Structures are given as C-alpha cells and as structure tokens.
Amino acid sequence: MAYENILSDFSNGITTITINRPSKLNALNKATIEELHHAFDDANQSKDTKVIIVTGSGEKAFVAGADISEFADFNVEEGGRLAAKGQELLFDFVENLSTPVIAAVNGFALGGGLELAMACHFRLASSNAKMGLPEVSLGVIPGYGGTQRLPQLVGKGRAMEMVITAGMIDANQALNYGLVNHVVEADELLPLAEKFASKIMRNSSVAIAEAISAINANYKDGVDGYQAEIEAFGNCFGTQDFKEGTTAFLEKRKADFPGK
Secondary structure, three states: OOOOOEEEEEEOOEEEEEEOOHHHOOOEOHHHHHHHHHHHHHHHHOOOOOEEEEEEOOOOEEEOOEOHHHOOOOOHHHHHHHHHHHHHHHHHHHHOOOOOEEEEEOOEEEOHHHHHHHHOOEEEEEOOOEEEOOHHHHOOOOOOOHHHHHHHHHOHHHHHHHHHHOOEEEHHHHHHHOOOOEEEOHHHHHHHHHHHHHHHHOOOHHHHHHHHHHHHHOOOOOOOHHHHHHHHHHHHOOOHHHHHHHHHHHOOOOOOOOOO
16 A cells, blocks of 8 residues: 555564654644554554554654644534544554554654554653643643553553643653653664564564453453453463464474464
C-alpha cells in the first residue's frame, strides 16, 4: 500500500513505521490515523515482522498532537464519534497487537502523540523529548485513551496534574515518572530501539503474544487478569514454540522458534 503521511520500512525482522508530516510536526489527522492502522495491521500479520518500532520524522517531534483544524467545528455527536473511531482504528488497536510495539519518542509527544506512545507496549525517548496532554487548554479533554493510560503508567496524582495543568514534562521527568523506560541522546534513539528489538526477537513470538494479552487483561474492566494469565500460560503448552524452547533448554542449545 502506498502511503502519503507515513513511511513503513522492513529490515531484519523489524518494521519501522515513521509518521512523516514534518511540516505539521507529524500531527495526527484522519488520513494519518487510517494509514497507521493499515501499516500496523500489515506488520502484525506479517510472519517476518517480529517487532514494530514507531517514531516521527525529523528531530523536532514524534507527534505534536492531533490536527485541530479537522475538528474545530464538530458538535457533541461528531466529537464522540471522532474519539470512538480513533481508539478503534489506532490506539486500542496498537495496544492489543500481538507483535510488540516500541515507541521511539523523538521530540514533542503531545496530545494524540503521547496517547499513541502510551498505547505502545513500551517507550524510549530522546533527551530532547517533551510530553504532555494539553487538551484542556483547548476546552476539551484527551479523547484517545489519555485519561485512562496515563494514570496506569504514572499514577492518578501525577496524571491529574499533567492533564488539568496542561503542562509538559521533559524526558528525564518522564523517566522518573515511569512514563518512558529509557532516555538517550537523539542519535542513539533508534539504535537503542533496534537493540531492544533484537533482544525481543531471541524469544518466542507466540509466547510474547500471550504475555501481551495477559498483561493487558489486568487493565480491562470485568476481566480477571490472573485467570487470563492461567489461560495464556496453558495455551503455550500447545505450541511448537513451547516444544522447541523446552527441548533446546534440556539439550543445552539455543532455541530456534518457529514463531508466528
């Protein structure tokens, strides 16, 4: 599929998706969200892709927010549909992918940009990164999962402060909060993401998919995360990856997982 707003490149088991609207600081508009959905879906379905990295083009921004011009004149119903469709197509979709997704946050990650990063399975940041949810300064609230995922990652009090002050935090503060896992200089960001991807690829992609599902289950209303873990654990026993992993361990050799 040809994309106008993003780039998607595959190499050595890694699909790197780059939001490519530098003149708009990579802001998310409707077309970009739809393209991202297709790119993530294609990568997730590919047997060759073991890890997905998402980042922004240029050095200034990961994603500087949503494209406000698209919804400035929306009414109540249209606003609700905007949030519901965006969550379905991209943010919830990414969170629940069976392929691990690493966010490489280079520069500004604001509003929908931070919400996209938070939907990923974990986050790395460049030292110049700035993060925040400034929506209340526009008379609206985060609508792509920000009010839910931010408290899960940083705690209720810090999330309240960030959302209702509309303030930004820098990369080191994000690291201190647990919002990102690691901070490096900008030129080291993608190499670090690729290093983590290589570590991930040594393991069973089938087991990883079950682990992602089990971890996510703890954050879903009405779902018993412990029971989800039991079922996911049991599922692993019926896979070729389990047979290969345990056999390799007993034979004291490196496992060669069949994978997804």
